[in-house]
Each structure stands twice: as structure tokens, then as C-alpha cells.
Amino acid sequence: MLNSEYDLGTVVNRNQFTETVELKECELVGRSLVARRPISCGDPVLVETPLLQYYLEPNCRSSLSPFYSKKLWKHIKDIVNSEDPSIEQHTELQQQHPSPAHSDNDSDYDSDYDNDSDDDDSDEEPATPTSSFIPGVPAAMLAYLQIDPPPAAPVTQSRHFKRAEPTFFDFFYHPALDMDHDTVRLIYQASKRVVSELAVYHHVDPEELCRFVLKIYGNAHTVALDRKANARSKVTLTHSKKHHRRQTVYAHRRHQDDEQGGSWASSPSGPRPSIALMLWGSKFAHACSPNLLLQYDPPSNTMMFVATRDIAQGTVLTFSYLPEDESLGGLVCGTTQGRRAKLQQFKFFDCACDRCQARDLCRGDAPCPDCGNSTWYQGSTRTWTCDACHATDAPLFVRPETTKGEAHVERMVTALATKVRTDPSVVHMMETYLNNLIQQHDDIPAIPHHHWTYGYIQGLLAIYHLDLFPRTFGKGLASQLGLTETGLNEARWYLLDFLHEQLWASNPVPVFFAAWHVLDPLMAVVMEGTEEKQYLIPVKKAKPDHTSDDDSDDSDDDAPPVMLDPLVIALPDAWASPVCAIVEIVASQWIPVIKQIFAAKESVVVDDMVQRIERWHQRVEKAKALV
Ligand SMILES: C[S@@+](CC[C@H](N)C(=O)[O-])C[C@H]1O[C@@H](n2cnc3c(N)ncnc32)[C@H](O)[C@@H]1O
Structure with missing residues (x-):
């Protein structure tokens, strides 16, 4: 077994590691680490110090x-x-x-x-x-x-x-x-x-x-x-x-x-x-829907690979060589073709993982120009085959010759996302453009609703309507214009129709972090909209007559109001549908999985996110009961 054949000097959890994995030659991914026994979600498979x-x-x-x-x-x-x-x-x-x-x-x-x-600063501004x-x-x-x-x-x-x-x-x-x-x-x-x-x-x-x-x-x-x-x-x-x-x-x-x-x-x-x-960590194969998560622990300078789902014996163990965030070309945003191109350019291989071989959920479905049925794209190339009639006649949106089709939208969204990260206020200027992009026009084919760019644009608009607009122009105006409701519905699309429906089951951790950028402002809006602040104004004590002229002991008179727990009020009617749908999925389905994955290695950031979601869940339950 591993122990006798190879050096385990860098491995911290040696017994667990040798009992859990074996090095094998695998058909599609070459020499790789494979599960020797069933592994449960949250189990640490390897803890290793970098070589x-x-x-x-x-x-x-x-x-x-x-x-x-x-x-x-x-x-x-x-x-x-x-x-x-x-x-x-x-x-x-x-x-x-x-x-x-x-x-x-x-x-x-x-x-x-x-x-x-110090004078040679020429490399600072290329x-x-x-x-x-x-x-x-x-x-x-x-x-x-x-x-x-x-x-x-x-x-x-x-x-x-x-x-x-x-x-x-x-x-x-x-x-x-x-x-x-x-x-x-x-x-x-x-x-x-x-x-x-x-x-x-x-x-x-x-x-x-x-x-x-x-x-x-x-x-x-x-x-x-x-x-x-x-x-x-x-x-x-x-x-x-x-x-x-x-x-x-x-x-x-x-x-x-x-x-x-x-x-x-x-x-x-x-x-x-x-x-x-890593001597051993670098032996794991890549998958675009991996079964392991790599976490770095700076105090111990160790890398921990934790199972993100239950894994059957004999399964190839994988983690992601691509970024696990919502950056473009990572596990959440972009197409199969984009991920493959990146892996080919930087890692020299054509990804043969299950996700890359299945149909590409991130490219969504579109009506077939031949039979009219709504159908899905194939994953590995830009060619398209209708699931229903097997025609290879691509819908307008994905035709390479369509200048305003898929390639154009991906380029625009990529460029915009880069700008937004530097300066979120860019969305102010782009709102109309973004709305136009996702709507059908004569000369612009519609973006299929499950295409990743559609979901991503909904996410950007949700952040704009729930956070940027009220911060810039005032909450009163945002509410008068009905923007909160608009933002909540955009958030529902991004969180449920895009992230949950298409990616959650296979990529829980990247989805959870990608969701946060929309969940965070959404929760703030809901918390604020379902409470009334209450203060206790200290009552001035009646002073006995004989001390009435003595102002040496009147400090209580100036005591500031005490803030009490806010009074929970009913969830506004127009918010109920998107908010209840989101909370149901996030609190009941996402949180238990995330807690399990992060059980072995404490993460202050994740703990904080989980606690905030749980408080928000409780609040929504109370506010719902008051309707
Ligand atoms: C980091 S190494 C993994 C260990 C390597 N197989 C070894 O023998 O040392 C990455 C290489 O493994 C193979 N590989 C890993 N994941 C793969 C995947 N999803 N599809 C195809 N090949 C993969 C490719 O040859 C890639 O260049």
C-alpha cells in the first residue's frame, strides 16, 4: 500500500490517508488517487504540508x-x-x-x-x-x-x-x-x-x-x-x-x-x-464538479482536502484546478468550452470529467430552429444537437456568425464584470443596457434563460436594485419605484433558477460563495423591512421636594434612550413570494450541506455566513406568521 511504497513525510493524517485512498491508473484521467472505501461528506481525506x-x-x-x-x-x-x-x-x-x-x-x-x-520603480507600472x-x-x-x-x-x-x-x-x-x-x-x-x-x-x-x-x-x-x-x-x-x-x-x-x-x-x-x-495533493485529478474541496490553513501551513459529498468506493477523487469562485471561467460562470480551453492552455489537458462530457447546463436550453422544441446544448464543443429531433442547426443565439449572439454577450458580460469589481457604481450606467441585453429585440437574439450570462446579469441587477440604488439615491425613492420588489425577483432568478437549479447539487461550495454577493444585500433588506426599532426612553424620576434645588444628582435626566429588541412586523405582501422561496432553499437545503462540509475545519467566515442566514431564516418565519 501507499505507506511502504512512497514517502508520506508531508502527510499529516497518515493513517486516515492510507486507509482512505489508493494510487491507481485510471482510464480517462491517468494516475490518480481513488477512494479505497466509502467516504462521507465532510470527511478529511488528506491533510498535507506543501513540498x-x-x-x-x-x-x-x-x-x-x-x-x-x-x-x-x-x-x-x-x-x-x-x-x-x-x-x-x-x-x-x-x-x-x-x-x-x-x-x-x-x-x-x-x-x-x-x-x-527605490528609484527603479519602472516595474510598478508596466x-x-x-x-x-x-x-x-x-x-x-x-x-x-x-x-x-x-x-x-x-x-x-x-x-x-x-x-x-x-x-x-x-x-x-x-x-x-x-x-x-x-x-x-x-x-x-x-x-x-x-x-x-x-x-x-x-x-x-x-x-x-x-x-x-x-x-x-x-x-x-x-x-x-x-x-x-x-x-x-x-x-x-x-x-x-x-x-x-x-x-x-x-x-x-x-x-x-x-x-x-x-x-x-x-x-x-x-x-x-x-x-x-504537494506531493500527494497534486495527484488528485481535476473535475469541474469535484468531490473534494481544498482548504488552506495558514497557522499550520497545511492543505486539507475534504469530501463535499458522499463518495462511493472506487470513485476517482477530484478537486478543482479552476477557481472555485464566480470568476469567469471558473466552476460557476462560463461554458464547458471555456473551462476546457483554460485547462488546455494552462494545464495541458482536455478535461474528461463527467460534467464536461454531459450537456452543458450553463449554456441553457433554446428553441430548436427545426422542430421548435426547447432543447439543450451539447457540452464539449460549440456544435449543437437538438435533443428532440437531432438536428444540428444551431439556434440564432449560438451561431458563430451571429455578431450579437453568444460570443458577443459573453464578451460584454466578461468586460462588465471586470469593471464592476473595480467600481460597482458602473452598474448605474449599465442598467438599461443589461436589461436590453436579456430582452428579445429584432436584431438581438434572446439569451436562453438558463444560459449562465442570463443568470449572471440577473445577479448584477439584483445587487443594483437591492443595494447600490438605495445607497446612492435613497431607500425612499427605491421603495417608491418598486425597486426592492424588482431586486428580490432578480435575486430569486439568480439564486434559485441559475445557481440552485443548475449547479448546487454538483458544486455546493462555489455556489454558496457566489450566492453570497446577492444574499448579503437581500438579507439586509429583509431584516430592515420586517422590523420596527423600539427605544426605551428613561422616565425622569420625580424628585423629593427638599432636593429640588439641588442639581448635583440629576444625571439620570440625561440618560440616552435604550434600544430594545426590534418589533417584528409582517413581511410585505409583494416580497413574500421571492423571499419565502429563497429562504426555503437556502436555509433548509444549503445550510445543512455547508455545515457538514465545513465541520472538519472551522472557518470563521463560513460560520459567520451560516449564523446570519439562520437569524434571517428565523426572522422570515416570524414575519410570515404575522401576515
Ligand atoms: C496534477 S496532475 C494529476 C496527477 C497526474 N495524473 C500524475 O500522474 O501525476 C494533472 C494531470 O492529470 C490528468 N488529468 C487530471 N484531471 C483530468 C481530467 N479531468 N481530464 C483529463 N485528464 C486529467 C492530466 O494528464 C493532467 O495533466
């Missing part, structure tokens, strides 16, 4: 990236940028601004490392378009120096920096170096140039560097480190006259990071991503 971990974008002198220097970072970034054929203006820009990576004065790493010049492989490839290349440091490197015995054992890396899969794949080519070419152009890499075999980066791309996973915890314990920032500016720039950058993988309400103070390579 190698580093920040995706290191800070100056971070003790987790001992070879980091701004100059070296910039050199590697420039090389990767210039190797990326998708950056159109590349050649032209390179001629105008020759990259420092081409210059001869390639100073040795010691001076790079020590001379973190003037050129950036490759989507930045910062992933430069960060992996820097991390390689932890395994194969330059001969002249000082021996570092830092608490955080341990030289990783090279032999462990034999255990990781990587695609062939000559694979016909743009990303593999980019990494191969960049590795060759880094080794030949940068002194600190001169001792390195370029193919070995390339294999390492490909192993990281193919096997490692991004985890979100808590910035506050890191700021205290792990990262030492340089102090300089530009400290404040640097902080502002990093905050801005982090905000941009969050834009790509974060939430609608993401803030610059969100978690900071790092890359973790």
Missing part, C-alpha cells in the same frame, strides 16, 4: 523567495513577455524600448539582491502589455533557484527558506518538452533565454528548468494566503521613502489580481496568492 511554496508575485526581500530582486524579476518578466506570441505589439514595442534582458550588463545576483533600488503567463512563469523560475541554487549562493538557513530535495520532483508529471502546445513552447524558449542571458542561472540546465516550470504549471495550485497574517509573520518589507507609494501600488495590483479571480465585492485587502506544490 514547495512561494508567492506568486514576491515582495522585496520576502523570506519565501530568497533570490528575489526587482531587477531579476523584471528581466525574467521581460523574457516571458517577449516570448508570448499573443502579445500583438510585442515586436514593435521591443524595438522602441529594448528589454534590459538583452543587455550585456547582467549583474550577478548578489548585487541584484542587495541593491533593491508600459507594455503583459503576458498571461506573468507572474506564474517568472515566479516558478525564481522558485527553481531554491532547488538548484547558484554555486556562489550563500548558504541560507532561514526559518522559511529550506532547500527543496530535488529527487522529490521526479514524482511529478509534466508534458513532453516537444509537445505541440503554445504554452510549452513559450516556457521552453523562455527557459533557454533565462539560462543564457542571466548570470544567476548560468549553472542551470535549461531543459531541467523548463521541466520544473511545466511541473509547477501541471501540478501546483494557487492558495490564498491571509495578507495580514503574512504581513506579521512572513514578509519583511523594505522601509524606504517610497514605502507608502509602494504600498499603494501593491494594493492597486492586488486589486487587479482580485479582479481576475476574485469576487464582485473584492477589496484590495483580500488574500495574497501563493503557489503550493
